[in-house]
Amino acid sequence: MDWLNLVVFPVLRSVVLIVVLLTGFAYLTWYERKLLARFHARYGPNRAGTFGLLQPVADAVKAVFKEEVIPRHVDRWVYLLAPMLALVPALVIWAVIPVAKGVPAIADVNIGFLWILAIAGVESYGVILAGWSSNNNYSLLGALRSSAQMISYELPLGMFLVSILLLAGGFSLVSLVETPRAWWEWVWLWAMFPLFFICILAETNRSPFDLPETENELVAGFQTEYGGIKFALFFMAEYINMITTSTIMATLFFGGYRLPFGLLSDVVWLGPFVLAAKVILLLFLFIWVRASIGRPRYDQLMHFAWKFLLPVSIGYMIVTALLVVFFK
Amino acid sequence: MLNVAPRFREYETLPSLNDPSIPALPPLPTGESEDTRRIVERFGEDILAAGLHNGQQIVYVKPERLLELAAFVKDDPKLAYEAVVDVSAIDRLKLPIGADDARFQVVHQLRSYARKQHLMIVAPCVGNETPTVPSLGNLFAGAIWPEREVLDLMGITFTGHPDPRRILMPDSWPNHPLRKDVPLGGEEVPFTLTWGDPEFATLGKQILPAESVPPKLPPGMNRENMIINMGPHHPSTHGVLRLVVELEGETVVNVDPDLGYLHSGFEKTGENKRYKDFVYYTDRMDYLSSMNNNFGYVLAVEKLLGLEIPERAQVIRVIMSELQRIASHLFWLSTHALDVSGTGMSLLMYATRERERILDLFEMVCGARLTLSYIRVGGVWRDLPEAFINNLRDLLAVLPRYFDDYEAMLTHAPLWQERLEGIGKLSRADVINMGLTGPMLRGSGVDWDLRRDAPYGGYENYDFKVPVYTEGDCYARYLVRMEEMRQSVRIIEQALRNLPDGLFRTDDRKVSLPPRAELDVSMEALIHHFKLMTEGFRVPAGMVYHAIEASKGELGFFVVSDGSAVPYRLHVRGPSFNNLYAISKMSRGEMLSDIVTNIGSIDIVLGEVDR
Numbered sequence: 001m002d003w004l005n006l007v008v009f010p011v012l013r014s015v016v017l018i019v020v021l022l023t024g025f026a027y028l029t030w031y032e033r034k035l036l037a038r039f040h041a042r043y044g045p046n047r048a049g050t051f052g053l054l055q056p057v058a059d060a061v062k063a064v065f066k067e068e069v070i071p072r073h074v075d076r077w078v079y080l081l082a083p084m085l086a087l088v089p090a091l092v093i094w095a096v097i098p099v100a101k102g103v104p105a106i107a108d109v110n111i112g113f114l115w116i117l118a119i120a121g122v123e124s125y126g127v128i129l130a131g132w133s134s135n136n137n138y139s140l141l142g143a144l145r146s147s148a149q150m151i152s153y154e155l156p157l158g159m160f161l162v163s164i165l166l167l168a169g170g171f172s173l174v175s176l177v178e179t180p181r182a183w184w185e186w187v188w189l190w191a192m193f194p195l196f197f198i199c200i201l202a203e204t205n206r207s208p209f210d211l212p213e214t215e216n217e218l219v220a221g222f223q224t225e226y227g228g229i230k231f232a233l234f235f236m237a238e239y240i241n242m243i244t245t246s247t248i249m250a251t252l253f254f255g256g257y258r259l260p261f262g263l264l265s266d267v268v269w270l271g272p273f274v275l276a277a278k279v280i281l282l283l284f285l286f287i288w289v290r291a292s293i294g295r296p297r298y299d300q301l302m303h304f305a306w307k308f309l310l311p312v313s314i315g316y317m318i319v320t321a322l323l324v325v326f327f328k
Numbered sequence: 329m330l331n332v333a334p335r336f337r338e339y340e341t342l343p344s345l346n347d348p349s350i351p352a353l354p355p356l357p358t359g360e361s362e363d364t365r366r367i368v369e370r371f372g373e374d375i376l377a378a379g380l381h382n383g384q385q386i387v388y389v390k391p392e393r394l395l396e397l398a399a400f401v402k403d404d405p406k407l408a409y410e411a412v413v414d415v416s417a418i419d420r421l422k423l424p425i426g427a428d429d430a431r432f433q434v435v436h437q438l439r440s441y442a443r444k445q446h447l448m449i450v451a452p453c454v455g456n457e458t459p460t461v462p463s464l465g466n467l468f469a470g471a472i473w474p475e476r477e478v479l480d481l482m483g484i485t486f487t488g489h490p491d492p493r494r495i496l497m498p499d500s501w502p503n504h505p506l507r508k509d510v511p512l513g514g515e516e517v518p519f520t521l522t523w524g525d526p527e528f529a530t531l532g533k534q535i536l537p538a539e540s541v542p543p544k545l546p547p548g549m550n551r552e553n554m555i556i557n558m559g560p561h562h563p564s565t566h567g568v569l570r571l572v573v574e575l576e577g578e579t580v581v582n583v584d585p586d587l588g589y590l591h592s593g594f595e596k597t598g599e600n601k602r603y604k605d606f607v608y609y610t611d612r613m614d615y616l617s618s619m620n621n622n623f624g625y626v627l628a629v630e631k632l633l634g635l636e637i638p639e640r641a642q643v644i645r646v647i648m649s650e651l652q653r654i655a656s657h658l659f660w661l662s663t664h665a666l667d668v669s670g671t672g673m674s675l676l677m678y679a680t681r682e683r684e685r686i687l688d689l690f691e692m693v694c695g696a697r698l699t700l701s702y703i704r705v706g707g708v709w710r711d712l713p714e715a716f717i718n719n720l721r722d723l724l725a726v727l728p729r730y731f732d733d734y735e736a737m738l739t740h741a742p743l744w745q746e747r748l749e750g751i752g753k754l755s756r757a758d759v760i761n762m763g764l765t766g767p768m769l770r771g772s773g774v775d776w777d778l779r780r781d782a783p784y785g786g787y788e789n790y791d792f793k794v795p796v797y798t799e800g801d802c803y804a805r806y807l808v809r810m811e812e813m814r815q816s817v818r819i820i821e822q823a824l825r826n827l828p829d830g831l832f833r834t835d836d837r838k839v840s841l842p843p844r845a846e847l848d849v850s851m852e853a854l855i856h857h858f859k860l861m862t863e864g865f866r867v868p869a870g871m872v873y874h875a876i877e878a879s880k881g882e883l884g885f886f887v888v889s890d891g892s893a894v895p896y897r898l899h900v901r902g903p904s905f906n907n908l909y910a911i912s913k914m915s916r917g918e919m920l921s922d923i924v925t926n927i928g929s930i931d932i933v934l935g936e937v938d939r
């Protein structure tokens with residue numbers, strides 16, 4: 001058995017990946033707070049370290065050293081399991097994402113797309129179980145909202161992914177990035193990006209679709225009973241999800257680790273940096289949306305998913321199929 | 329050991345019950361008006377007294393015919409008093425009344441929006457220890473909550489009341505605090521400076537045995553559905569409001585507000601403070617618009633005093649009142665946007681940024697930013713500082729541009745419209761019947777603004793539009809408030825143009841302090857100063873209800889004076905309290921999220937709701 005290639009390297013890669021992601025998460029919170037502050041005409045964190053750069057460290061220390069409070073009325077095991085269940089899929093999804101030319105994060109499997117879809121489906125469990133086990137009406141409402149929302153938005157999301165799949169002609173994400181596309185393919189793809197982005201917002205429970213945790217109605221929704229590191233895990237899951245989905249979007253829509261027009265395509269080490277730059281731009285989009293678009297009501301959100309997004313996504317898929325059949 | 333006993337302020341004694349020189353209190357009305365004549369013609373003997381007092385129409389009616397009278401004034405097309413805006417009561421225990429006179433009188437404030445008339449109906453209660461009086465709650469929904477308040481604080485039973493529960497105090501509270509035989513309170517505080525004393529032995533170790541009482545479900549709620557408890561610590565109830573919400577799925581079946589978490593007995597306190605000392609307390613009621621609270625209270629007292637206010641003081645007051653309205657509306661806008669859509673965070677910051685500039689101006693004139701107490705009986709505290717006018721002009725120049733910005737963010741944003749349009753709908757008949765005021769009224773098509781229709785403090789000299797929308801939903805109320813801010817800017821601009829020189833405070837030395845310099849040269853000034861500081865000023869016996877258009881609606885002060893320097897009865901009609909009554913009707917059948925929208929749209933401040 002080839003221990004080196006089957007065990008040691010993947011484990012090393014996983015460790016590196018997790019470290020990078022957790023650091024990325026920490027500094028994403030800083031990035032968001034700084035940016036939001038700019039949108040809000042204020043300064044944001046600026047006390048801990050230069051430009052508040054140590055703020056994430058301070059936050060982490062605070063979260064970790066907080067007293068563990070487990071309310072008496074919760075379903076203890078599920079309650080403790082839920083934050084982990086929320087975090088793990090957010091990390092696992094990274095396994096198939098290509099980060100540089102010919103280099104996937106963990107493995108180049110030929111079911112990359114299916115992996116993303118499957119893990120995205122598991123993600124909602126953490127939230128649902130958290131809400132259910134908390135034994136609190138607000139949490140329960142948050143969990144119900146979350147499950148309904150995720151299921152609703154996974155449908156159009158899946159349809160869009162299938163359309164991309166049709167264009168790419170294969171399940172592997174690595175080959176998706178490597179295969180050159182015709183100009184009309186790019187245009188057709190980008191036309192769908194806004195809708196896809198909306199689905200992603202709903203999928204990651206980000207504002208304006210943060211209905212499961214609307215602090216103005218449900219206090220904190222499914223997180224109401226969580227504190228300290230358990231809350232931090234949910235927080236981590238949400239932010240790592242943001243990074244993950246941004247990476248997926250960068251990969252699917254913007255050529256992943258490649259520079260436009262095949263520039264410097266031989267420099268392999270540039271790949272991760274190019275990808276990171278694209279991800280940071282996409283994250284900016286997340287935060288920009290949060291600062292400027294209001295939150296719909298829950299029923300309006302569902303109406304939008306079922307009455308607009310789903311028909312549009314099905315229509316898009318059909319047209320894509322026709323395009324692929326006739327032009328490709 | 330130093331032992332300091334708690335000290336309570338001694339007030340001058342009230343007039344003796346047996347002193348024949350003291351007339352009936354509160355004084356009976358004299359003369360007549362068209363309306364009172366019509367009422368007397370119809371009810372004859374059963375009207376105990378009717379006429380004018382301090383320029384207000386007052387009718388005293390026997391309690392057994394109160395309901396009939398209320399129905400008559402409501403339905404008679406020539407009277408058409410459509411709304412009860414306030415209900416309060418007077419406990420006359422310490423007033424010189426005869427042995428047969430009723431101890432309690434219930435006072436109803438009625439309003440005719442069409443005829444721009446105000447009518448006070450006073451009904452003595454039957455029975456002195458367990459007083460009863462018929463309830464107007466079935467005729468005017470606007471009387472339901474004020475009557476519950478009277479029931480709670482005065483212990484008057486309203487027969488036929490649709491919902492006779494206490495409203496502010498806990499159900500188990502042993503007394504009715506506003507009765508005159510209930511002491512002011514104030515427990516003896518053990519106070520010592522020696523750490524060895526036994527009082528300190530348990531310091532920090534006290535365990536308060538509190539019995540856990542399962543909360544009673546409000547009447548009409550079904551335990552089969554999900555009952556959730558919004559508040560008292562909830563991010564969007566704007567304070568310590570508790571709403572018991574019955575949900576079916578996410579649809580609201582029933583809402584029952586539970587008030588009183590912030591009840592601090594302002595009225596009782598006011599009845600134990602001299603007139604001039606209560607100004608500072610008014611700040612704490614609607615703490616987002618303390619200028620307007622000062623203004624309303626001061627005007628009521630000045631009406632009792634019959635005081636003339638110098639022109640300059642009047643204009644300064646108008647400027648302050650309108651600035652406060654803008655500040656309050658800005659804060660409403662920011663929190664409303666935050667509640668409705670999480671994104672309002674940006675708007676919250678933008679609007680508070682401008683509000684901050686207004687607070688800076690307040691700080692210039694009086695040194696405080698929130699609890700201002702700038703408007704005093706007789707005028708204002710100090711004259712405007714030199715830089716004020718220019719700073720204000722700078723602010724006025726930019727404010728409309730900022731309003732445009734906010735409107736660009738919200739007014740035509742589809743998500744904002746979707747969240748607000750058709751939500752919390754109230755018809756014209758509803759708002760009048762429920763006694764709602766302010767933007768709630770104007771958002772439902774009632775063209776009424778006290779500044780224009782019952783001008784006070786010189787508002788008749790200004791030219792401004794009263795925005796009225798007929799839709800009656802949250803969006804209409806939003807538009808009303810946005811337009812009101814622009815109109816306030818117009819009023820301030822006019823006021824600045826017409827700001828005269830002269831006194832900023834009346835020179836009537838019986839009411840206002842002499843300037844410091846005068847004390848050095850004038851014995852008389854010293855005496856006035858001494859009298860004012862130690863005793864305050866005496867206010868002629870009388871009864872007055874004075875209402876102003878505060879930023880949240882009609883802010884009324886009902887003051888009964890017995891001729892001393894301390895108000896005998898002081899009642900505050902807070903717009904937030906009466907407007908909040910509408911929350912159940914607005915939210916029923918809507919989604920959970922819409923409750924939050926509705927609370928924001930009513931624009932409450934709990935300090936004023938609970939008082």
